[in-house]
Amino acid sequence: MSDTHHDHPPDAPPTHYQRMEIALREILMAKSVFTPDDVRREVEAMEGRSAGTGARLVARAWVDPAFKARLLDDARLGAAEMGIPPGPYRVLVMENTATLHNMIVCTLCSCYPRVLLGLPPAWYKGTAYRSRAVREPRAVLAEFGFALADDVALRVHDSTADMRYMVLPMRPAGTEGWSEEELARLVTRDSLIGVAPALDPQALGRASDAAG
Amino acid sequence: MKEQHAPPEARHLTDGHPVGAHDVGGRPGPRVEKDEHPHALWEYRVDAMMLLLSARGLLTTDELRRHIEGLGAGAYEGMEYYERWCAALAAAMIDRGVVTADELGRKLAEVAAREP
Amino acid sequence: MSAQAFGAADPFAVGAAVRVRLSWPPGHIRTPAYIRGHVGTVAANLGAHPNPEEIAFRRSGQPGSVLYRVRFRQDVVWPDYRGPASDTLDVEIYHHWLEAAGAAR
DSSP: OTSSSSOOOOTSSSOOHHHHHHHHHHHHHHTTTSOOOHHHHHHHHHHHHOHHHHHHHHHHHOOOOOHHHHHHOOHHHHHHHTTTOOOEEEEEEEESSSSSEEEESSSSSSSOHHHHHHHHHHHHHHHHHHHHTTTHHHHHHHTTTEEEEOSSSEEEEOOOOSEEEEEEOOTTTOOOTTHHHHHHHOOHHHHHHTOOOOHHHHHHHHHHHOOO | OOOOOOOOTTSSSSOOOOOOTOOOTTOOOOOOOOOOOOOOOOHHHHHHHHHHHHHHHHHOOHHHHHHHHHOOOOHHHSSOOHHHHHHHHHHHHHHHHHSSSHEEEEEHHHHTTTTT | OOOOOOOOOOOTTOOOOOEEOOOSSOOOSOOOOGGGTTTEEEEEEEEOOOOOOHTTSSSOOSOOOOEEEEEHHHHOOTTTTOOOTOOEEEEEGGGEEEESSSOOO
């Protein structure tokens, strides 16, 4: 099936495209298009990006209405305020409310706010999600374990072009007085794509009990 | 010729016209497989090359997408995500004359020959 | 010098009813097939951008095209849609892919 990760044992010989990656990179370095350090820096930067960044923005927006207004107006400015490099694309933040839930897909490729969320998960890039999210989004949400009530309108955003999208999930009940850091732990990557709500604070409590 | 508008009842996806294998919105599909694996180093490096080439004015996102779409329908069934990216990067560099196919072919053989 | 972007002088207003052109060009196209021919309303004007259908072939992308977020009713796009009538679908579409429509169906 497409887009699934083929198991490739570490001691197996490289695949054709793994060799291609090495060959292309070595030729481009020999031509001084870039250096090994350039590649290493980009790899490290991408490894450092994660949905934790988007979660920090959401937690700030939950506690600071003025910041939320600026974030909704232009996520790049909101991110810059928190020292987060804005990246090349404008990111539009879609706010969930009691009557509207937002969900993001890119049907043509895999547009994703990589600066704020890191690399997209395999399912986001796969054809199953991309084909079905626009046509039967409630069925897709149900497969993620998310039963959206019929009195909440669902808005799917097909990100086909020059914008990137992030969802601002609703702040869960029972989190009054929580710090930004605590709140950020409730904001999962999936909630920023819109295939899940933010975590229930009781679920988080159980998870940390289990971990502790 | 004047374009035809879809009559209200003709809501099928492409009206019989060919569209790219990448243009999958609305097609029937299987359940979403949520298995996740960490990315391998070579995948990060493909990603890094895309960013570096873009920053140097040697690639655009739209050009990369065109080359991915040019891999054809079989690529979606037979190749992983970053395999498609890697093949498209190579095609784009050949298209721009940054590398030649011959250089790439010889280097591929060299890479394979030095494997233990 | 670049020509003015499509729609820059006379953009569709937010709230206007627009129809996605039913067209099947070859090449690199950013308007998904499933939405062509459908009528929606302009939800946002996202500004003029170089035309990606040209950039993909290593041209300048000029003249550019105004990009909109166009909102469609799910139960109109998909007659067999399962969900409330309030469910919507927002798609980014460039000006040159749109034409004025009457009231949305």
